[in-house]
Amino acid sequence: MLPSDMQFIERGWLSSNSLLLIGPDDAALVDSGYHTHAAQTLALVQHALQGRTLTTLINTHLHSDHCGGNAALQSAYAHLRTVIPPGCAQAVRQWDEDGLTYKPTGQSCPRFVFDETLQPGSNFLAGGRLWDIHAAPGHDPDSVLLYQADTGVLLSADALWENGFGVVFPEMYGEPGFDDVGLTLDLIEQLQPRTIVPGHGRVFTDVSGALARARERLMIFRDQPLKHASHAAKVLIKFHLMAIQRCPVEALLDWTEDSGYLKTLHAAHYPHQAIREWAGGLMEALVRSGALSRQDQWVVNV
Numbered sequence: 001m002l003p004s005d006m007q008f009i010e011r012g013w014l015s016s017n018s019l020l021l022i023g024p025d026d027a028a029l030v031d032s033g034y035h036t037h038a039a040q041t042l043a044l045v046q047h048a049l050q051g052r053t054l055t056t057l058i059n060t061h062l063h064s065d066h067c068g069g070n071a072a073l074q075s076a077y078a079h080l081r082t083v084i085p086p087g088c089a090q091a092v093r094q095w096d097e098d099g100l101t102y103k104p105t106g107q108s109c110p111r112f113v114f115d116e117t118l119q120p121g122s123n124f125l126a127g128g129r130l131w132d133i134h135a136a137p138g139h140d141p142d143s144v145l146l147y148q149a150d151t152g153v154l155l156s157a158d159a160l161w162e163n164g165f166g167v168v169f170p171e172m173y174g175e176p177g178f179d180d181v182g183l184t185l186d187l188i189e190q191l192q193p194r195t196i197v198p199g200h201g202r203v204f205t206d207v208s209g210a211l212a213r214a215r216e217r218l219m220i221f222r223d224q225p226l227k228h229a230s231h232a233a234k235v236l237i238k239f240h241l242m243a244i245q246r247c248p249v250e251a252l253l254d255w256t257e258d259s260g261y262l263k264t265l266h267a268a269h270y271p272h273q274a275i276r277e278w279a280g281g282l283m284e285a286l287v288r289s290g291a292l293s294r295q296d297q298w299v300v301n302v
Contacts, residue, residue: 014242015034015041016033016066018041021126028054030058032067038110060136064105066157074113083114086118120144131147136157136187138168141180151195155197160188165185168228233279234291253276253283266279
């Protein structure tokens with residue numbers, strides 16, 4: 001499905017997928033996963049490279065599950081060149097954890113630096129192949145797609161998964177984002193990729209099927225914004241539990257009162273209900289769906 005010089009790394013939903021691009025004169029990694037998996041990411045990269053040096057680190061966007069391993073990789077490879085989307089550059093320079101979404105989501109990402117930016121409309125060499133850079137707003141306004149025309153391989157990040165796409169972050173903080181999701185799906189269709197490496201989940205080739213499912217999901221969210229708000233809030237809670245694995249129920253509810261995005265979603269869509277009551281209902285819905293479990297006064301990731 002993928003050429004032998006592209007090695008797919010999947011570590012579970014908490015960490016984004018990574019793709020290791022190995023060329024005759026260089027080796028590049030696209031996305032580095034969540035920080036709690038950084039040691040595993042480094043070990044996997046070192047094993048795959050068999051003594052060669054990682055020369056380039058590329059991020060499709062800077063949500064914590066895509067760049068949490070950046071700092072560890074930069075520490076391990078002294079001359080590593082790090083390349084990020086241009087819209088995030090100033091926030092990384094200043095290490096603005098609000099602008100980078102880490103504080104409002106209640107997530108963690110060790111501080112890292114960058115050397116260059118990925119300019120949409122241009123291309124770059126990595127792993128001995130030429131990659132085209134395309135802006136992919138929607139899930140994240142600064143995200144990019146990376147497309148390798150010769151092989152038909154598209155790195156779609158969280159713009160398209162086999163069964164959907166990532167939460168639309170702008171909609172969480174009160175900005176329009178659904179139209180951008182639709183435009184990015186149209187772009188993917190126009191590129192006509194043969195193989196998609198998504199930000200989460202397995203590599204797939206049924207691009208038309210994935211696009212149809214994503215568009216159906218987008219239509220539901222457009223017609224029922226409350227459904228997206230509830231989904232986004234559940235995703236934030238589930239991600240928090242994936243990171244910490246278990247905590248007392250009351251501690252989880254305390255956390256929801258401090259999460260900037262959860263507070264924004266609550267104020268915009270559920271102001272008639274106390275935030276702890278609303279969050280408790282979301283937690284119980286996640287338990288009923290099997291995404292979490294309740295063990296006495298503890299809530300546990302499943």
